[in-house]
Amino acid sequence: LNQQPKVVVAMSGGVDSSVAAAMLVEKGYDVSGMMLKLWSGSCEQEENACCTPEAIEQARNVAIKLEIPFYVIDAKEGFKHFVVDQFIDTHIKGFTPNPCYVCNQKIKWGLLLEKALQMGAQFLATGHYAQIRVDTSNKWHLFKGNDLKKDQSYFLSGLNQNQLSRTLLPLGGLIKTEVRKLASGYNLDVAEIADSQDLCFIGVEGYQAFLTRLYPGFEKRGIVRNTSGQIVGEHMGLAFYTIGQRKSVGSGLEKPHYVIKKEIENNELIIDTKEYLGFSSISIADLNWISGVEPNFPSEFSVKIRYKGIPVQSVIEKIEEKESYRIQFSKPVRDATPGQIAVLYKDDEVIGSGLIVSTEGLKL
Amino acid sequence: VDRIYLDYAASTPVDRQVVETMLPFFEKDFGNPSSIHFYGQQSEGAIERSRKRVQELFNADKYDVIFTSGGTESDNLALRGTAFSERKRRGANRILISGVEHHAVLSTAIQLRDDFEFELDILQVHKNGKLDLREFEKKLDSSVAVVSMIYANNEIGTINPINSIAALCSEKEIPFHTDAVQAVAHEIIDMSSQKIDLLSFGAHKFYGPKGVGVLLKNKSLKISPQITGGQQEYGYRAGTHNVPLIVGMVKALDLISEQIEKESKKLKTLRNKIINTVLTKIPGSFLTGDTFDRLPNHASFVFEGISGNDLLVALDMAGFAVSSGSACKVGNPVPSEVLINIGIPADLAIGSLRVSLGKTTTSNEINKFLDILPAVISNLRQSSKGKS
Numbered sequence: 001l002n003q004q005p006k007v008v009v010a011m012s013g014g015v016d017s018s019v020a021a022a023m024l025v026e027k028g029y030d031v032s033g034m035m036l037k038l039w040s041g042s043c044e045q046e047e048n049a050c051c052t053p054e055a056i057e058q059a060r061n062v063a064i065k066l067e068i069p070f071y072v073i074d075a076k077e078g079f080k081h082f083v084v085d086q087f088i089d090t091h092i093k094g095f096t097p098n099p100c101y102v103c104n105q106k107i108k109w110g111l112l113l114e115k116a117l118q119m120g121a122q123f124l125a126t127g128h129y130a131q132i133r134v135d136t137s138n139k140w141h142l143f144k145g146n147d148l149k150k151d152q153s154y155f156l157s158g159l160n161q162n163q164l165s166r167t168l169l170p171l172g173g174l175i176k177t178e179v180r181k182l183a184s185g186y187n188l189d190v191a192e193i194a195d196s197q198d199l200c201f202i203g204v205e206g207y208q209a210f211l212t213r214l215y216p217g218f219e220k221r222g223i224v225r226n227t228s229g230q231i232v233g234e235h236m237g238l239a240f241y242t243i244g245q246r247k248s249v250g251s252g253l254e255k256p257h258y259v260i261k262k263e264i265e266n267n268e269l270i271i272d273t274k275e276y277l278g279f280s281s282i283s284i285a286d287l288n289w290i291s292g293v294e295p296n297f298p299s300e301f302s303v304k305i306r307y308k309g310i311p312v313q314s315v316i317e318k319i320e321e322k323e324s325y326r327i328q329f330s331k332p333v334r335d336a337t338p339g340q341i342a343v344l345y346k347d348d349e350v351i352g353s354g355l356i357v358s359t360e361g362l363k364l
Numbered sequence: 365v366d367r368i369y370l371d372y373a374a375s376t377p378v379d380r381q382v383v384e385t386m387l388p389f390f391e392k393d394f395g396n397p398s399s400i401h402f403y404g405q406q407s408e409g410a411i412e413r414s415r416k417r418v419q420e421l422f423n424a425d426k427y428d429v430i431f432t433s434g435g436t437e438s439d440n441l442a443l444r445g446t447a448f449s450e451r452k453r454r455g456a457n458r459i460l461i462s463g464v465e466h467h468a469v470l471s472t473a474i475q476l477r478d479d480f481e482f483e484l485d486i487l488q489v490h491k492n493g494k495l496d497l498r499e500f501e502k503k504l505d506s507s508v509a510v511v512s513m514i515y516a517n518n519e520i521g522t523i524n525p526i527n528s529i530a531a532l533c534s535e536k537e538i539p540f541h542t543d544a545v546q547a548v549a550h551e552i553i554d555m556s557s558q559k560i561d562l563l564s565f566g567a568h569k570f571y572g573p574k575g576v577g578v579l580l581k582n583k584s585l586k587i588s589p590q591i592t593g594g595q596q597e598y599g600y601r602a603g604t605h606n607v608p609l610i611v612g613m614v615k616a617l618d619l620i621s622e623q624i625e626k627e628s629k630k631l632k633t634l635r636n637k638i639i640n641t642v643l644t645k646i647p648g649s650f651l652t653g654d655t656f657d658r659l660p661n662h663a664s665f666v667f668e669g670i671s672g673n674d675l676l677v678a679l680d681m682a683g684f685a686v687s688s689g690s691a692c693k694v695g696n697p698v699p700s701e702v703l704i705n706i707g708i709p710a711d712l713a714i715g716s717l718r719v720s721l722g723k724t725t726t727s728n729e730i731n732k733f734l735d736i737l738p739a740v741i742s743n744l745r746q747s748s749k750g751k752s
Binding site for chain 2: 006030032069071073074115118119120121
């Protein structure tokens with residue numbers, strides 16, 4: 001019926017995706033909003049932070065203001081399969097999963113992108129702070145957002161050429177304060193949805209209760225030792241701890257203690273003081289190279305091992321026999337955690353990312 | 365996107381003349397029809413003229429015209445009101461409905477069963493959605509308090525043999541209700557030639573306002589009111605009349621009844637074009653409901669290998685407002701009970717589409733729709749295959 005490119009905006013009801021939608025409308029795209037219903041038996045009940053009635057209502061109000069249609073798309077089955085089941089499986093392995101990375105890869109840029117395309121859209125847009133550029137040889141590149149404090153390229157590092165070529169990130173060149181200004185300029189009455197510490201599918205019951213409900217085997221008490229092997233306490237179940245954690249660890253001990261290691265085989269938690277918390281190298285697997293092509297090794301990158309982590313200059317080499325890659329940090333890194341994602345940067349460009357499978361401690 | 369509306373079975377735009385007829389009753393003639401004074405008299409006059417006009421249009425002088433808030437309330441009053449009064453009068457404790465009723469009837473009947481100890485029989489229908497009359501006759505005895513059958517189905521468009529059903533009920537002196545919400549917009553229903561005891565409809569399906577409807581009730585049948593209070597509507601439905609909406613509804617009825625035959629003919633031609641094109645051009649497509657005895661504006665299908673919800677979104681993104689028959693904005697694609705009850709397998713029932721036309725629908729709009737539909741469906745099919 002018309003020639004404007006069609007784009008589906010993943011809308012959460014929050015400021016970022018609302019402004020992204022408004023910008024695209026202003027640029028003349030034929031915009032539709034979509035929200036994924038990912039979890040919980042019913043959106044009528046506020047069982048968790050995902051697609052609450054408030055969020056749906058807020059996104060719908062924005063859509064009405066922008067005069068665009070808005071749809072809630074059911075993705076519960078895929079989300080359960082790809083994200084939640086994998087979240088539990090990863091915990092069973094003793095790792096600390098990163099469900100947002102998986103969700104972007106498999107759900108937002110999997111299921112939703114596929115739906116958007118099959119429904120006649122040419123692009124999927126989100127309110128992420130990251131930038132996509134195409135070069136003269138038609139290769140797509142992913143860069144950090146202009147607002148380095150908000151940069152979310154970490155979470156998008158699992159995307160491939162095909163996905164990037166279909167993606168619009170209107171906020172990539174902006175900083176948050178500009179986005180807020182735009183929101184008021186567009187007259188979008190969007191309350192900031194509080195950044196939750198918890199994952200979207202975990203509700204008021206909390207992380208530990210959620211894990212136990214889905215897999216009661218996580219509640220398996222065991223011994224806590226320090227790095228010298230002395231027994232210093234009891235833990236509730238290894239799944240409830242993550243590397244670097246200080247909270248509920250080593251109470252009664254003189255100095256603050258941190259989780260250094262989880263020994264799955266004998267169900268023991270190793271804790272110690274800050275000096276032990278540091279890793280000289282890690283191994284990663286399941287790599288995604290944004291360009292689709294592996295670089296030559298050894299190669300130098302700046303590596304981020306957590307979303308909020310500070311990038312560290314590193315050398316990466318391939319370990320052929322293990323189908324994995326070893327990252328040697330130029331200075332020790334805290335909190336490197338198996339199950340999390342290591343993202344490799346060259347300056348502001350994301351080159352690739354992989355799953356942390358093991359860590360080599362400084363003093364262990 | 366240029367938008368084209370093809371969902372007249374869901375709702376219709378209010379006719380300009382209807383709006384103008386209503387306006388004086390918001391400001392100037394605002395009085396309460398129950399008041400003694402001049403203001404009240406003006407309103408009361410309008411209500412009673414409206415009532416008289418409904419009786420004329422439906423040839424229904426042996427019927428009470430009870431104004432309600434719409435089709436759903438009329439269904440509720442008919443079913444619940446009759447069930448309670450018939451149980452009290454003669455101990456009848458069973459309710460008969462068909463397997464293709466609107467939720468307004470189905471949910472009411474289920475509540476009467478679950479909370480008020482009625483027995484409920486949900487009767488089989490044929491594959492075309494028409495009631496199985498032989499099974500119906502077997503179940504029809506003096507233990508039945510009320511029978512309710514949909515006149516023309518909202519999801520599949522099938523028009524039931526209401527005359528025969530009503531006659532069977534009348535023979536055994538069992539009150540018969542029909543939900544005629546979809547039918548009234550397309551058919552002049554002559555109450556004097558049928559043995560219908562109760563008939564429900566709402567105004568917004570025929571270019572009248574939302575929130576107003578009618579229950580026609582055989583004067584000799586006493587039913588128990590479901591909204592109690594003042595003596596409005598012969599005591600069957602308390603509450604101050606919504607004068608502007610009632611006046612508007614009757615104006616809308618007047619307007620459609622002038623045009624109904626010509627309009628139906630036009631719609632039928634467009635509808636047949638849709639049905640023929642879809643069935644020939646789109647593989648794995650099936651018509652739901654009866655081929656001949658169906659609403660003139662109504663085409664409904666199921667398609668292999670797609671989800672109806674996805675189809676609606678894809679069509680809406682292309683600028684076409686249609687429906688899958690059962691409205692579910694959020695959540696799981698659950699197959700419609702109506703489609704299941706006419707024997708469509710669940711995986712096919714999920715891929716349902718309803719296209720319903722109205723007085724502003726043009727042949728150009730239908731051509732545009734038919735131009736894109738095959739591609740939209742094959743697109744949806746392709747990707748869902750790739751996934752599994």
